[in-house]
Amino acid sequence: MNLKDNCAICRVPMLRKGVARLLPCRHLFHTNCLQPLNGLNQDHVCPLCRTEVDNTEIIERKSYKKNSSQDRERIVTCANRGDNWTALATTLGINYKTASHWVHSGRPLMLQKGGIKPKVLTEQQIDNIIEWVEEDSSITLKQLKDKVLQHFRQIVSISTIGNYLEGRVFTVKGVHRQSVSMNTPENKRKRAEYVENLNRYIQQGKQIVWMDETNFNLFCRRTRGRARVGNRAVQHLPAARGPNVHLIGAISAAGVVQIERRRESFTALLANEWVRRLLEE
Numbered sequence: 001m002n003l004k005d006n007c008a009i010c011r012v013p014m015l016r017k018g019v020a021r022l023l024p025c026r027h028l029f030h031t032n033c034l035q036p037l038n039g040l041n042q043d044h045v046c047p048l049c050r051t052e053v054d055n056t057e058i059i060e061r062k063s064y065k066k067n068s069s070q071d072r073e074r075i076v077t078c079a080n081r082g083d084n085w086t087a088l089a090t091t092l093g094i095n096y097k098t099a100s101h102w103v104h105s106g107r108p109l110m111l112q113k114g115g116i117k118p119k120v121l122t123e124q125q126i127d128n129i130i131e132w133v134e135e136d137s138s139i140t141l142k143q144l145k146d147k148v149l150q151h152f153r154q155i156v157s158i159s160t161i162g163n164y165l166e167g168r169v170f171t172v173k174g175v176h177r178q179s180v181s182m183n184t185p186e187n188k189r190k191r192a193e194y195v196e197n198l199n200r201y202i203q204q205g206k207q208i209v210w211m212d213e214t215n216f217n218l219f220c221r222r223t224r225g226r227a228r229v230g231n232r233a234v235q236h237l238p239a240a241r242g243p244n245v246h247l248i249g250a251i252s253a254a255g256v257v258q259i260e261r262r263r264e265s266f267t268a269l270l271a272n273e274w275v276r277r278l279l280e281e
Contacts, residue, residue: 008048009033019059025051028059067094073108075099080106120156121148126164133170209257211275213248213266250278 007014007030018031025046034056044053071092079085089099112118121129128151129144141158148156181187202208225233246266249259258278266274 007033021057021059022046022051022053023055023057025049025053031058067098069110072102072110076102076106076108079103120154120160121152121164125152126168129161129164130168130170133165138175207252207254209250209252209278211248211250211278213246213271215244215246215265217244248274 005014005028006012008027009029010033012030014028014030019028020031020034021028025048027046027048029047045051046053071094075085075089075092075094078088085099085103086096089096125148129148132144132147133139141161144161145156145158148154148161198208221235221237225235227233243263244265245261245263247259247261248266248271250257258281260274
């Protein structure tokens with residue numbers, strides 16, 4: 001058994017609190033867990049393997065040896081110069097594997113342990129990323145990573161950029177498409193002119209007729225079917241769905257003026273002919 005195992009009595013890891021070893025079976029238990037059993041156990045046997053206990057040994061925990069940052073810097077600097085760093089580590093009383101790990105890492109200073117981890121990007125750099133996203137909402141995390149490398153000369157992972165955006169409450173959602181010419185000053189001016197002309201014609205007593213066209217698709221089919229388990233529910237369909245029903249009409253304040261429908265689309269020639277007949281009538 002090791003100290004990282006759970007105590008067989010309380011099922012709690014033995015990394016903390018006092019630990020005792022029973023001899024000769026060498027099983028480990030918490031000292032506090034063995035004390036109540038010593039009064040009840042008259043035969044002095046191990047509660048785990050039922051072996052007779054001759055003696056109890058208290059386990060003393062070894063203190064973790066801490067090395068100073070000055071020793072690490074001296075060993076790494078010695079290795080970078082090409083000198084005998086192993087002899088220096090022996091002189092300083094540092095374990096060979098520990099010194100070898102320092103040399104292979106190439107870092108003369110220790111990494112920070114605990115505390116707040118420093119951010120990869122500053123707040124100003126994160127604000128710049130937010131501006132890029134607001135300018136182009138369809139930009140990908142990979143494109144943002146390339147722009148960070150281009151502007152800030154920093155290599156940042158895609159997940160890190162995604163976490164920064166999530167921290168600023170930026171999420172992925174469906175794109176709402178909006179025309180560039182929507183509600184521009186030019187379009188607002190044209191709409192105002194249209195309304196002014198329309199009101200002037202109405203005041204002159206002229207009949208206002210609105211014309212429009214649309215089409216309907218009457219092609220319908222079911223998307224659910226029955227078939228034996230393991231087989232597809234196949235529905236054989238023609239290559240073409242057939243022509244749509246095209247509708248063109250005119251309406252005024254008095255009601256429907258004229259309407260016409262056909263199974264094929266109205267071409268430019270047919271539409272002009274329909275408008276000519278409407279004006280003649």
